[in-house]
Amino acid sequence: MSASTNSDGLPRWATLALLPAINLGAALVVSSLVILAIGQDPLSALAFMVKGAVGSGTGLSYTLYYATSLIFTGLAVAIANHAGLFNIGGEGQAYVGGLGTGLVCLALSGWPWYTVLPVAVLAGALFGAVWGLIPGYLQAYRGSHIVITTIMFNFLASALMVYLLGGPLIEHGQMAPESREFAESTFLPAVKEIAAGLGYRTSTLPLNLSLLLALLCAAGVWFLIWHTRWGFQMRTVGANEAAARYAGINARTTIVVAMAISGALAGLVGINELQGVQHRITLNFQAGMGFTGIAVALMGRGHPVGIVLSSLLFGALYQGGAELSFEYNEISPRLVVVIQGVVILFSGALEHMFRPALVRLLKPKAAASAAGQRA
Amino acid sequence: MSQTVPLSVPPQPGPWAVELVGIDKRFGPVHANKAVSLRIRAGSIHGLVGENGAGKSTLMSILYGFYQADEGQILVNGAEVRIREPKDAIALGIGMVHQHFMLVEEFTVLENLMLGAEGGALLKDGIRKARAEVERLEKAYRLDVPLDAKVADLNVGIQQRVEILKALYRGAQVLILDEPTAVLSPPEVQDLFRILDALRAQGRTILMITHKLKEIMAITDAVSVLRQGAVVASFHTQDTNEAALAEAMVGRRANPAVRRPGAPAGAPLLTVEDLSIFDERGVERLKRATFRVRAGEIVGVAGVAGNGQSELLEALSGMTPFQRGRVHVNGRDVTPESPMDPAQARRQGIAHVPEDRLRRAVVKPFPAFQNALLGYQDDPAMADGPRLNWKRVAAATARLMEDWDVRPRQPSLRTSLFSGGNQQKLVLGREMERDPNVLLVGQPTRGVDIGAIEFIHRRLLAMRDAGKAILLVSAELEEIMALSDRILVMCDGAITGELAAEDATEGLIGRLMAGITDDMEHGSRADAAGGAA
CATH class of the missing domain: 3.40.50.300 (P-loop containing nucleotide triphosphate hydrolases)
Structure with a gap:
């Protein structure tokens, strides 16, 4: 009878495609009303948003760049969720993971990027893993609730980074709380260099090689969750801890490991943001990606394919929204946040709102394909 | 549980309290109720028996408004009614006691009884009125329940009485009991039957789902047998016996397994x-x-x-x-x-x-084949290195289902969609096939x-x-x-x-x-x- 199941007989395609499309449509309708309320034409505004996000090479490049970070944090939230843990510490794990990546890039000055990258990935994953593992340990062995501890670890991460970037890591003689720039040899190839290699000239764009890393991670997470023994054990712990104990699964270590993997995934945001784009450790480089990752994971239903797709959607919202507030003086960046919020509201928090209506609408079809009964 | 309890005089043929006419319900390919017609006399105890998956719970869920029938009519006290949700059923004087109790464990008994019937924005008046009414009901039916105790502190027998009292407090004239004795010890069963007897004596109607034929013989006035979604037999209880009921349920004579002495035990x-x-x-x-x-x-x-x-x-x-x-x-x-x-x-x-088994031996949202591996996930035969070979697991599960007659034979069907008995066969098969x-x-x-x-x-x-x-x-x-x-x-x-x-x-x-x-x-x-x- 739970709304998250198919016991109401809704066919799979409707759950996976039609329902999200309806939710998105509803979000756009409400957003249009808001835009209308401030005296703008919603159709042209939304069209401009879409055009800004995917209508040009530059826009698309930004969309994909945002999506890259969201894939990492979305996967992080999803994997913890499969273990029954609500990890809202993606923000802090991304932040601390970026520290690891940044320190490697600073230390390995002069090395070529392709030798730096594996070390930077390991360091980012390791730092993020530690930041996820500690709340995981406290949950598993001390009973401290993971939601509380991960929130607190976000604040700890923030305090730690302010201290490091304001003191030990600040560039000598500078006022801005940032590290010095990494050596140019360590920069991850961006779309500009890749295009140049293929004979095209583009302007400097943020999209870089880390998108491929994100897609690899998505494939890896898919394999891990559904096709390995450990993934099976983790899903069992997440779905029914008593059954896990019965099956001889150590729920505690499973929880700790799941949180470490979750943190490691979030920790890779720094590869995209720091080694890929900013080329130095900056304050708040993760910029809310950890939190948006929760919405991404929710909308992607914890499945890597869904997460990649919803990352693209949210990436487009970021980019289209930025363009929109740039173009329309009356539309402030805050309104863009409202639009993003409405999308999260309809596709995340209210994702089952239209379900009963849809079930009634599709009833004859649904009845024919439902599989079982509760007699 | 085999002892008989004092029965009140069988009710005179009275009006029908509930009539189900031609109830038909499908869940996809499963035809859960096939044109079921059932009439229950006011002031009687009517038993409903059948194998797991015979459609008993579906039928009762339709009467209580959890599901709606695809076809058919429901009549209460002779008038046709539409029951869209449990609220409608409650308004018609139908109450249900579920096999798994629906109580808030942290609340007291009285608070549980008042849930959904608080009687106003402020609790004070409601509590006073509720207490008076509940005490009257308790006396009338000899339901001995401590009103101010926390539900979590009560044993299951008392919790069940709270559920019955809750239905009565909501004005139930017709009470549906879903396997009420499954969780009770023999003395608790005796107490329950005394209460049911008192309810019947006061003219309330009771519909009881059970697996236990002895209980049917001990307490009911009439009994209907469901098999594969259809009513295959209805009896006055005094005109039938356990063997006849069992035969109607399974469609053949049941031979209970009788222990044959084995070879002398070994080491x-x-x-x-x-x-x-x-x-x-x-x-x-x-x-x-x-x-x-x-x-x-x-x-x-x-x-x-x-x-x-x-x-x-x-x-x-x-x-x-x-x-x-x-x-x-x-x-x-x-x-x-x-x-x-x-x-x-x-x-x-x-x-x-x-x-x-429901809490421990299976993970209900998983497909059946994944539960067929639960506990044996380390078996190297089911994996290639770190990768679990689900194809092989599913094939093994299909064989297990064939061997253990798990129905339906669909390894990838979600486990919660199997009936309790079929889940149990899956678990027994999993544990016994490993040759422990x-x-x-x-x-x-x-x-x-x-x-x-x-x-x-x-x-x-x-x-x-x-x-x-x-x-x-x-x-x-x-x-x-x-x-x-x-x-x-x-x-x-x-x-x-x-x-x-x-x-x-x-x-x-x-x-x-x-x-x-x-x-x-x-x-x-x-x-x-x-x-x-």
Whole structure:
């Protein structure tokens, strides 16, 4: 009878495609009303948003760049969720993971990027893993609730980074709380260099090689969750801890490991943001990606394919929204946040709102394909 | 539970309280109710029996508004009604007591009764009115319930009375009970039947779903049998008997498995010495249990639920650590200093079918084939390196389903969509197909229909004859006596007696279940015996 199941007989395609499309449509309708309320034409505004996000090479490049970070944090939230843990510490794990990546890039000055990258990935994953593992340990062995501890670890991460970037890591003689720039040899190839290699000239764009890393991670997470023994054990712990104990699964270590993997995934945001784009450790480089990752994971239903797709959607919202507030003086960046919020509201928090209506609408079809009964 | 209770005079043929006419319901390919027609007389107790998946629960869910029928009519007191949701049913005076109680454990009884009927924004007046009304109902029906106790502190029998009281407080004239005795001990069943009798005497109508034919014979006025979604027979209870009902349910004569004496038992496969478990408050829940289970025998553990049998199974399967004693199995000594976890227990050849299969033995949202691997996920035959080979698992599950007659035969169907009996067969199959040396099995046939009980019993006996050791815990005395070669009786955490199958009688076991042993002769033997009867 739970709304998250198919016991109401809704066919799979409707759950996976039609329902999200309806939710998105509803979000756009409400957003249009808001835009209308401030005296703008919603159709042209939304069209401009879409055009800004995917209508040009530059826009698309930004969309994909945002999506890259969201894939990492979305996967992080999803994997913890499969273990029954609500990890809202993606923000802090991304932040601390970026520290690891940044320190490697600073230390390995002069090395070529392709030798730096594996070390930077390991360091980012390791730092993020530690930041996820500690709340995981406290949950598993001390009973401290993971939601509380991960929130607190976000604040700890923030305090730690302010201290490091304001003191030990600040560039000598500078006022801005940032590290010095990494050596140019360590920069991850961006779309500009890749295009140049293929004979095209583009302007400097943020999209870089880390998108491929994100897609690899998505494939890896898919394999891990559904096709390995450990993934099976983790899903069992997440779905029914008593059954896990019965099956001889150590729920505690499973929880700790799941949180470490979750943190490691979030920790890779720094590869995209720091080694890929900013080329130095900056304050708040993760910029809310950890939190948006929760919405991404929710909308992607914890499945890597869904997460990649919803990352693209949210990436487009970021980019289209930025363009929109740039173009329309009356539309402030805050309104863009409202639009993003409405999308999260309809596709995340209210994702089952239209379900009963849809079930009634599709009833004859649904009845024919439902599989079982509760007699 | 076999004793009869005082029955009131069978009701005069009166008006129909509820009439279901041509109720039809499909869930996709499953035709759960096929043009079911059923009429229930006001002021009677009407039994509804049938195998798992026969459509009983679906039918009652339609009457209570959880589902809507695809076709058919419902008449209450002769008038056609539409029931779209439980609220409509409650308004029509229909109440339901679910098998799994719907109570807020942290609330008091009175607060639970008032839920949804608070009677205003401020609680004070509502509480006063509710208390007066509930006390009146309690007196009228001899429902002895402490109104100010927290529900979590009450035992299941009392919690069930709270559910009944809740339905009555909402004005239920028709009461639906879904397997009300499944969770009750024999004395609690007697109490329940007394209450039902009082309700009937006051003109209320009761519809009772059950698997237990003895209960039908003991308490109902009329009985209907469902098979594969259709009503196949309806009787006045006085005109039928258990054999006829069983035959109608399964469509053939049921032959309950009868224990054949096996070959003489062999070497001990499981040795338990001086085993004790203390709970977190330091109470000794299992007291110095000592026994052996040998190759080729079934040892039954009898006792009223909650007298240490669960703890015994948990300790032997490695799920709960024990604080004193020694277990010797397959050449390994397990002690409090060197404990054994469930994974190690499986490696020692111990298989475990837990008492509470829905909570422990399966993960309900997973497809059946994944549950067929649960506990054996380390089996290298089912993996290529770190990758689980689900294809191979699904193929093995298909074979298991064929072997164990799990219906429907769909390995990728979500486990929660199988009926309870079919889930149980899946779990038993999983544990027994691995060819363990020792099988620990709790309540193997709880909530399972007659056809499946027979099947499960035959499998257990076959396993015994193959030279395995089986420890069987069951609340059904009949089951213990039908299968066991030796019977251990437990009371208050201690083993109060051990009987050979030939010497065991219900009376003797009953006395041991009540804790009356020969060295207690000087005690209040007569009182205790009276209490146990």
